[in-house]
Amino acid sequence: MAHIYLDNAATTPMAKPVIAAMTEQMEQDFGNPSSTHWFGRQAHTVMDASRQVLAASINARPENIQITSGATEANNTAITEVAHANRDKGNHIITTAIEHPSVLKPLAQLEKEGYDVTYLPVDEAGHISLADFDAALDDRTILVSVMTGNNEVGSVMPIQAIGHRLADHQAVFHTDATQAYGLLDLDVDALGVDLLSVSAHKINGPKGIGFLYRRAGVNFPPLLRGGEQESKRRAGTENVAAVAGFAAAVKLITPQEKADRQAKYLGFKQQIQDSLRGAGVDFVVNGTVEAGALNHVFNLWFPGVSTYALQTNLDLAGFAVSGGSACTAGSLEPSHVLTAMYGADSPRIAESIRVSFGKATTTMDIAQFIQALIKIVTRLRAKAAK
Missing domain, CATH: 3.90.1150.10 (Aspartate Aminotransferase, domain 1)
Known part of the structure; x- marks a missing residue:
């Protein structure tokens, strides 16, 4: 059958060029990117080249791309660490009622810590109302997290309109773009987002790899602590083969x-x-x-x-x-x-x-x-x- x-x-499923790119890296450039010898430098070169590809896909700079294990880690990092880093400015967060669990569960934990979270309702098409958003936004708001596109019904949120509203506001704007990446044109400057999460396995890339875009000037401590990888933003030896596979998948999507x-x-x-x-x-x-x-x-x-x-x-x-x-x-x-x-x-x-x-x-x-x-x-x- x-x-x-x-x-x-x-x-x-992983695309054949992705598998080929990963196989090549596993066979040839197996060094630790943090090592200073030739093997390490070769792996570091692969990381740099791949990061440029990932950054270009959303009109970002390579230094603003933080490699993660996927969108779940990226979402958890963005939400938890931004909230903690900005607690002195307020305790209010805005999101939607239909976010992915990797957004909703960190927010539930923050509520236990005393943060006030507004869950915007959606209509029968799965869309939020900008009027509801405007009513929820206030001087206490420190974080807004609204997904670009929903994973169950496919509804697309008004990210650019929200970005414009937050242009002169203290709130950090995060979007989980996991489902939209590879289907919609995503330009972080045009959208006005500060943070954007992506996972490779949704675009015929490998599992266990993703990135968090972080706009310059948006500062918060790392979720994972240890070594000084990813410019001290995310500890742990990089999965060079998976990053190369991620970049190969991105190249396929013109x-x-x-x-x-x-x-x-x-x-x-x-x-x-x-x-x-x-x-x-x-x-x-x-x-x-x-x-x-x-x-x-x-x-x-x-x-x-x-x-x-x-x-x-x-x-x-x-x-x-x-x-x-x-x-x-x-x-x-x-x-x-x-x-x-x-x-x-x-x-x-x-x-x-x-x-x-x-x-x-x-x-x-x-x-x-x-x-x-x-x-x-x-x-x-x-x-x-x-």
């Missing part, structure tokens, strides 16, 4: 490639919707397929069909989809994103699946998926009606 992968919001992927994924969404309607299958889109969405994420509600049953049957048929964020897949807790959008009593929370597309997804993959989806939904509904 062939298996078709439609869970690219969780992770993506501005035209971003536009092509967004158009391709939008076509997949339309293909699925048209086919389901044509087959008379009852469904509703969670979020929106209009402007203001990441097209690789498609969240669908099938009334009367449990998420668990649908996901399990699709898996048995050879199709990998998700019931929500991969980071909470083993939890019995309902999706906090769908809960924020539709309310805790909405049946959507237990009857929705997330389908997410990637570079390798084909029209034939989608056609086969649709055929299986229609068959399984119809069978499950018939079984429930007996």
